[in-house]
Amino acid sequence: MSEATLSRPTRSAWIGEIRSTLALSWPLILTNVAQTGMTATDVLMLGRLGPEAVAASALGANLYFFFLMFGIGVMSATSSLVAAQRGRMAHSVREVRRILRQGIWAAVCISVPCWAALWNGETVLRWLGQDPKLAAEAGAYLHTLQWSILPFLLYLALRSFMAAMERPAWAMAAVFIGLGANALANWLLIFGHWGFPRLGVPGSGLATLCATTLMALVLVGVLMSDRRFRRYRVFGRLWRPDWSRFRAFWRLGLPIGVTVLFEASIFQAAVVLMGLIGETALAAHAVAIQIASLTFMVPLGMGQAATVRVGRAFGARDPHGATLAGWTAFALGVGFMACTAVLMVSAPNLLIGAFLDVSAPTNAHVVETATLFLAFAALFQVADGAQVVGAGMLRGLHDTRVPMWFAALGYWGLGFPLGATLAFPLHWGGAGVWAGLAAGLAVVAVLMLWRWARRDALGLVPRMR
Known part of the structure; x- marks a missing residue:
């Protein structure tokens, strides 16, 4: 078949690609919707404490998401690199594992400076001219919310890997589990139900930490138990450096x-x-x-x-x-x-x-x-x-x-x-x-x-x- 013929995909090729794209994208779409649902749940729960609690949490959340958005973008490099590697060698194991390892390392490298900045969130908000009382409440919220950056970025790295493997349904299941856990933890920790301490606004940040940690652990469990993923031994020699690939990851991410x-x-x-x-x-x-x-x-x-x-x-x-x-x-x-x-x-x-x-x-x-x-x-x-x-x-x-x-x-x-x-x-x-x-x-x-x-x-x- 000539290259000119290949440049004109047949109707069946278009239909096949549409089916493949839809099969891959709908779990990703629902995952994105569920992730935004976690933020909506926080607002709904905090709204019962009053407008001051909502305002303080909004200030803290905006600062948190400013840092998180950067990490989300960097983590997406995992799917691009893994997909290209699978295109070069469909059954590549060692190279895929090394790419994902760099994503995990990058998640840690991003989280540490973010933690340092967000721990001083009250000071940052005061510098930005915010009301001192709201800034203090937002700072207390950030002291619990900030720790969720690492588990969420780890979840994103694993999710990107699964998307590149064209098996995104597990990540979708994990985020819906996290959505439910976030709602329950908010109810328990904000209001002090079932014997839990009544933490108010900081309780919502702790609930997010619990939910994101659970999401990451669900995907870790899938990678260690699912037959198709287990062979990659994703967490084998995780501590071993691979500086050339790490630099390549950052050049793209x-x-x-x-x-x-x-x-x-x-x-x-x-x-x-x-x-x-x-x-x-x-x-x-x-x-x-x-x-x-x-x-x-x-x-x-x-x-x-x-x-x-x-x-x-x-x-x-x-x-x-x-x-x-x-x-x-x-x-x-x-x-x-x-x-x-x-x-x-x-x-x-x-x-x-x-x-x-x-x-x-x-x-x-x-x-x-x-x-x-x-x-x-x-x-x-x-x-x-x-x-x-x-x-x-x-x-x-x-x-x-x-x-x-x-x-x-x-x-x-x-x-x-x-x-x-x-x-x-x-x-x-x-x-x-x-x-x-x-x-x-x-x-x-x-x-x-x-x-x-x-x-x-x-x-x-x-x-x-």
Whole structure:
């Protein structure tokens, strides 16, 4: 068969790739949703203590997630490296084990400085001008919450390994077990039920530690007992250094971590801008961003699947397989976001009604503002899906450094200054902030797709064997 024929995948090849991508991505999507559910559970439980407890925990959680997001990005290098290795050698054991070991080492290296910073969280929040009383409560919360960084990053490393092995269901099961454990531990430790101490806000941080530790232990148990995983002897000679692979892991993972930080921080900055605009804008933004965040879980899962599927083709030196895998994930992820964009425009009250009583006169201004924000969210839905799947496609090709600069340019070079300018000097208010977010996401999406489209010319795809 000629190379020209191979460059035109058959209908059966597309259908097969769609099935493989969906089989890999749906557990990843549900895992992402369940992980966000853990945060929602914390807020719901702490809400029973009053608004001060919610505010303090929000301050602490924002600082915690700032550090955690970087670790999440770095850990995702595990799936890209393992997938490529499996593409090079389908039954590789020793090399796969060594890659995963570097992910575990990286989790420890990230956690130690994060612990040091978060232990001084109260001081950091005071430097940022926060209310001293809330900062003290948030600091106490961080003193229990911060220890969950290591078990969560270990869970992510093992989850990424399982995704690269195209067996993500175990990680999904672990996070749902963790979700239940988090809810129970919150109930016991915040309020002091069943003879447990009543710890208040710090009890929620301890509950997260218990849940994330359980999630990591579940996956450790699976790796040691499941026949298909046991042969990798993942924890054999875990202490043994492998500096060349460790450096390779960081060369790939560090830019991903910084990219995730750029993206996450622009949305945190948007909250700050909304707070300067007013209470109504802030409340409406909270509702609209929750809806957008929930829909984002689908293309995020598609992007994670693209990293694995493209990565395997990359390791196998199969450029046509990489093309098929990348465009399949892209079409599925962006197609879903296009459908949600239509829903945001055509039925905003249906979506907002899940968070607010849209018929209550006291909520009228918030509902009206949230409806406007959802119209802007509809504009960036497609761009948001395109940039996250595009990033996943490029990570499958081990291309992370240039996309990092794309994120810096789009989010902080354009999105934030444009949003701030529209919101204040030009008096667009909250709509201006959302317009800036949409523009930043669109620029990043275009740049990611441009680089993917020119992957052959840029030498990102290895020659066919």
